[in-house]
Amino acid sequence: MKLPIRSLPAWLGFVVAASGLLSAAARGHAEEVKITIVVILASDRNHVVDRELQGIADEVRKCYPHLTGFRLGQITQKSLPVGKSEKFALVEDEVATVLVRHAADSKNRVGLTVKAPLQGEIQYSTCCGKFFPIVTRYQTKAKELLILAIRVQPCKKEPQ
Amino acid sequence: MRQSRPADMGTPRPEELAAYLDGELSPARQESIATWLRHHPEAAAEIEGQRRLAGVWPTTTPAEPADANWASMLVRIESAVDRFRSARGRNRRRIQLGITGLAAGLLLVLLTPKEPGPAEAPSAGEPLAVVSPDDVEIVSLHAADRATLVVGAAPVMGPLVLASSNDVELEGVDPADDGMIPSIHMDERTIIPMSVAPLDPPPAGLPEPRP
Numbered sequence: 001m002k003l004p005i006r007s008l009p010a011w012l013g014f015v016v017a018a019s020g021l022l023s024a025a026a027r028g029h030a031e032e033v034k035i036t037i038v039v040i041l042a043s044d045r046n047h048v049v050d051r052e053l054q055g056i057a058d059e060v061r062k063c064y065p066h067l068t069g070f071r072l073g074q075i076t077q078k079s080l081p082v083g084k085s086e087k088f089a090l091v092e093d094e095v096a097t098v099l100v101r102h103a104a105d106s107k108n109r110v111g112l113t114v115k116a117p118l119q120g121e122i123q124y125s126t127c128c129g130k131f132f133p134i135v136t137r138y139q140t141k142a143k144e145l146l147i148l149a150i151r152v153q154p155c156k157k158e159p160q
Numbered sequence: 161m162r163q164s165r166p167a168d169m170g171t172p173r174p175e176e177l178a179a180y181l182d183g184e185l186s187p188a189r190q191e192s193i194a195t196w197l198r199h200h201p202e203a204a205a206e207i208e209g210q211r212r213l214a215g216v217w218p219t220t221t222p223a224e225p226a227d228a229n230w231a232s233m234l235v236r237i238e239s240a241v242d243r244f245r246s247a248r249g250r251n252r253r254r255i256q257l258g259i260t261g262l263a264a265g266l267l268l269v270l271l272t273p274k275e276p277g278p279a280e281a282p283s284a285g286e287p288l289a290v291v292s293p294d295d296v297e298i299v300s301l302h303a304a305d306r307a308t309l310v311v312g313a314a315p316v317m318g319p320l321v322l323a324s325s326n327d328v329e330l331e332g333v334d335p336a337d338d339g340m341i342p343s344i345h346m347d348e349r350t351i352i353p354m355s356v357a358p359l360d361p362p363p364a365g366l367p368e369p370r371p
Binding site: 034052056060062075076111119120124126130145149 | 219297302303314319323340
């Protein structure tokens with residue numbers, strides 16, 4: 001197919017514009033942050049601690065020594081674009097609302113605002129791949145204490 | 161020595177007896193058979209029985225249908241034959257039409273390009289296409305159900321890796337509707353970064369969370 005010389009600038013303009021749109025779309029996709037929320041239910045009625053929770057159980061018991069049982073509940077992960085909040089189902093119709101305030105910054109930290117049951121919002125920035133625990137005061141009908149552990153991903157490569 | 165009877169010479173055959181009964185023999189033969197029957201009473205009794213039966217037959221024979229009846233029966237038979245012929249013709253046309261439609265359908269199926277669709281059943285022996293772990297993302301599941309996953313990785317599989325004091329920075333805490341503000345542990349060596357709300361109400365006999 002022969003392109004007329006006169007239409008060449010128009011074609012070049014179209015290609016540049018399309019590239020720009022594709023690039024913007026790719027950048028927009030990269031701005032998504034994957035949030036994982038793990039529901040942990042703690043109790044003083046048993047001494048069973050799930051294998052995955054031994055570390056956090058030890059830490060929580062520093063504040064509440066009477067909590068002896070720790071078990072995993074619902075695990076939810078969602079990819080959120082920056083600036084958008086999303087609700088995460090927890091237990092017994094309770095939800096946590098998470099807002100991604102900013103993607104990974106120069107310190108490779110993601111800014112979050114989290115609203116957990118029975119408490120106000122917490123704003124913090126965190127590294128990726130590790131969990132930040134929030135011990136709420138919500139107790140289930142079975143008298144288990146609701147604890148959230150929140151993680152962000154993906155992780156950027158550390159600068160060499 | 162056995163004495164022969166006069167009629168033994170002319171023992172009639174069965175058809176002659178039947179003809180005698182019907183009076184169809186010559187007078188001489190008729191007379192000779194009558195003589196023979198007089199010397200053979202058992203045969204005479206049989207002939208007499210047949211004669212009585214022949215006399216009863218005309219009185220018991222059913223009446224023949226009238227000519228009008230025969231004529232109407234003939235008309236009905238002919239009309240039935242006509243209906244049968246026309247019905248057979250219609251059936252033949254229907255069969256021809258059905259065969260034509262079937263052939264057209266087969267031709268359409270053969271000429272239509274085949275596109276594999278999601279509902280297409282795999283042929284026997286063909287391995288089922290299963291999504292790869294990269295094709296599926298687990299959004300939410302209960303921890304106890306992780307072992308049932310066939311494809312895809314659960315969001316959390318091993319021990320939870322907790323953030324250290326260098327990993328988290330607190331930027332703000334809003335009070336709850338009732339004014340409660342959780343204890344935020346940051347930059348502490350004795351405990352990992354964590355938000356801890358006071359129990360509401362605290363369990364009986366248990367102290368408030370340790371600062």
